[in-house]
Amino acid sequence: MPKVRILPSDVIARIAAGEVVERPASVVKELMENSLDAGASMVEVHLASGGKTLIQVRDNGSGIPREDMAELFSRHATSKIRSGEDLESILSLGFRGEALYSVSSVSELTLKSRAEGLGDAWEIRVRGGEREAPVPVAMPGQGTDIRVEAIFFNTPARQKFLKSDTTEFDQAAAVFLPYALLYPQKHFVLTHNGREVYALPPVVKGAERAAKALALKAEHIITLDSVRNGDVRISGLLGDMNIARPRRDLQFVFVNGRPVQSKSVLFHLNDVYRLVMPEGVHPFFVLFLEIPPQEVDVNIHPAKREVRIKDEARIGSFIRRTIEQALMTRGGAKQAAADIFRFEPGVMPEQSGLRSERLVFGPGQRSSVPPFTPAASLASPGTGTGTGTDDFFALTEQLSARRDETLKDRLLRARFLGTFIRKYHLFEEGEGLFVVDQHAAQERILFELFSRQMSSGSVELERLLVPVVIRLSPRELLLWEDGKPQLDALGFESELMGEGAVALQAHPRLIRAPEAAFRSLLSDEVKGLSDRDRLARRACRASVMAGEVMHGDEAREQLKRLLACADPFTCPHGRPVFIEVKGSFLDRQFLRTS
Numbered sequence: 293m294p295k296v297r298i299l300p301s302d303v304i305a306r307i308a309a310g311e312v313v314e315r316p317a318s319v320v321k322e323l324m325e326n327s328l329d330a331g332a333s334m335v336e337v338h339l340a341s342g343g344k345t346l347i348q349v350r351d352n353g354s355g356i357p358r359e360d361m362a363e364l365f366s367r368h369a370t371s372k373i374r375s376g377e378d379l380e381s382i383l384s385l386g387f388r389g390e391a392l393y394s395v396s397s398v399s400e401l402t403l404k405s406r407a408e409g410l411g412d413a414w415e416i417r418v419r420g421g422e423r424e425a426p427v428p429v430a431m432p433g434q435g436t437d438i439r440v441e442a443i444f445f446n447t448p449a450r451q452k453f454l455k456s457d458t459t460e461f462d463q464a465a466a467v468f469l470p471y472a473l474l475y476p477q478k479h480f481v482l483t484h485n486g487r488e489v490y491a492l493p494p495v496v497k498g499a500e501r502a503a504k505a506l507a508l509k510a511e512h513i514i515t516l517d518s519v520r521n522g523d524v525r526i527s528g529l530l531g532d533m534n535i536a537r538p539r540r541d542l543q544f545v546f547v548n549g550r551p552v553q554s555k556s557v558l559f560h561l562n563d564v565y566r567l568v569m570p571e572g573v574h575p576f577f578v579l580f581l582e583i584p585p586q587e588v589d590v591n592i593h594p595a596k597r598e599v600r601i602k603d604e605a606r607i608g609s610f611i612r613r614t615i616e617q618a619l620m621t622r623g624g625a626k627q628a629a630a631d632i633f634r635f636e637p638g639v640m641p642e643q644s645g646l647r648s649e650r651l652v653f654g655p656g657q658r659s660s661v662p663p664f665t666p667a668a669s670l671a672s673p674g675t676g677t678g679t680g681t682d683d684f685f686a687l688t689e690q691l692s693a694r695r696d697e698t699l700k701d702r703l704l705r706a707r708f709l710g711t712f713i714r715k716y717h718l719f720e721e722g723e724g725l726f727v728v729d730q731h732a733a734q735e736r737i738l739f740e741l742f743s744r745q746m747s748s749g750s751v752e753l754e755r756l757l758v759p760v761v762i763r764l765s766p767r768e769l770l771l772w773e774d775g776k777p778q779l780d781a782l783g784f785e786s787e788l789m790g791e792g793a794v795a796l797q798a799h800p801r802l803i804r805a806p807e808a809a810f811r812s813l814l815s816d817e818v819k820g821l822s823d824r825d826r827l828a829r830r831a832c833r834a835s836v837m838a839g840e841v842m843h844g845d846e847a848r849e850q851l852k853r854l855l856a857c858a859d860p861f862t863c864p865h866g867r868p869v870f871i872e873v874k875g876s877f878l879d880r881q882f883l884r885t886s
């Protein structure tokens with residue numbers, strides 16, 4: 293075996309950097325935290341090519357005097373703590389003294405700064421960990437300006453792992469936004485390739501900041517003032533049910549003033565929201581949690597934000613009660629409900645309140661969305677939908693039914709019995725009870741029609757006399773710009789309409805919830821979705837989410853159209869469209885022997 297050696301310092305630096313600097317977004321996080329720790333009231337972030345060629349963070353904080361400049365780039369150089377005891381009472385975002393050391397060892401870094409109360413400004417350059425001597429520069433005001441160029445120029449393996457500019461930019465924006473939400477009174481700017489993506493001047497209220505930063509309507513945001521339970525405190529912002537998004541990208545959790553990822557907190561919030569939100573869409577919320585530090589396990593990995601709460605049961609139930617209470621008692625959600633869901637006339641209960649919306653969606657809704665694995669479980673046929681129904685229903689028979697052409701004949705003969713919880717149509721035939729998932733069926737029918745129109749190049753358009761104005765978040769706007777040709781080809785014709793909005797002028801006639809479908813198409817890079825089937829699937833999915841109530845004739849008509857499909861047995865996402873419950877199965881359940 294070769295002799296043990298201590299690694300050269302530049303190698304140590306690069307290994308350490310690997311822990312802290314994973315991608316441009318990690319640099320954005322570290323530099324923004326430094327600016328905020330320096331008391332800045334203004335933080336500008338400028339990126340080029342998703343941060344691959346430039347990450348620049350400029351602030352008006354306390355600045356760095358010349359004598360400290362060289363030191364900053366040594367490992368464990370920090371002004372934020374002095375001793376082990378200080379670790380117990382950290383008030384700053386950073387404290388390890390590793391960020392500048394790490395970033396500068398894998399990039400070309402230029403730091404300019406003018407310290408508080410000093411007239412002169414200095415600049416220092418560090419390339420791959422090699423420092424030059426500071427030189428005087430001109431700088432108008434107090435603060436610090438750091439440019440990180442050519443990230444990973446000396447670690448090609450890491451460079452290779454970087455994703456597209458859009459993806460890297462997305463990641464960086466996802467780091468930027470939480471800080472902007474955390475400090476509404478500070479000025480934040482984010483630009484990409486010289487274009488302003490977020491310009492957020494100081495405001496007083498968190499709701500105002502969120503509305504502007506995330507392109508939401510302030511009237512749909514409920515402010516939750518601080519609620520206390522023992523040593524735990526919650527406050528935040530809660531979107532009402534009008535803010536429903538195809539992805540969970542409007543969900544922010546902070547613990548003790550830091551942006552964190554917490555699966556359990558997200559789970560509780562999303563689960564409570566199931567009271568007011570239909571399946572397949574996700575709410576907006578910002579939750580600030582104050583807990584005694586000893587109650588939180590912060591993953592000590594410097595780049596990760598995942599935290600674990602020790603007394604999860606207690607804190608989780610406090611969160612649930614508080615959020616449920618706020619959603620149930622605050623007016624916004626209730627009155628807005630009609631915008632999204634079509635109520636059956638006369639069905640809406642008088643005493644109103646959010647409970648009524650719940651009726652429309654039915655009690656089965658809550659458990660039907662498995663948290664954290666939505667895409668995966670939808671994509672695998674035959675695994676059930678996370679509700680544990682596999683044991684009860686003859687799913688396997690449904691699958692083998694693919695080969696069983698007579699099943700179609702049986703369904704054609706089946707007699708309509710009724711609708712269960714407005715989601716399932718029940719048919720009987722011979723010894724079988726067929727349960728048809730109304731939405732899955734609708735999706736299948738739409739998808740096949742739409743695909744056929746697309747492949748024959750004749751998507752039937754609905755031209756809107758009055759265009760639908762859709763407000764887009766900065767991220768959606770970027771995706772829209774990139775994907776416009778694909779959207780047009782799909783039949784979603786839109787034009788830019790001033791700040792942060794587009795006007796939808798035409799949509800495929802088949803798509804009945806065009807805004808939802810359009811937004812859902814913009815939930816990812818449209819350009820990347822070169823596969824037309826995938827686009828069609830997504831559009832159709834969003835289009836049947838709108839919770840329709842169907843009656844007998846419509847249900848029968850739907851079944852007929854379903855059976856005319858090339859593949860009537862699964863929805864375009866691979867879930868079963870219907871299952872068969874055999875009489876013999878019920879007999880067994882009732883312990884009947886015959």
Ligand SMILES: Nc1ncnc2c1ncn2[C@@H]1O[C@H](COP(=O)(O)OP(=O)(O)O)[C@@H](O)[C@H]1O
Nearest residue numbers: 326327330370371386387388389390391392436
């Ligand atoms: N934008 C900034 N303004 C003022 N001081 C800064 C700034 N960025 C870094 N510093 C100084 O550099 C030190 C090292 O930064 P860093 O490597 O991120 O470690 P840490 O933040 O953990 O202390 C900080 O402790 C701080 O004194």
Ligand SMILES: [Mg+2]
Nearest residue numbers: 322326386391
């Ligand atoms: Mg730091």
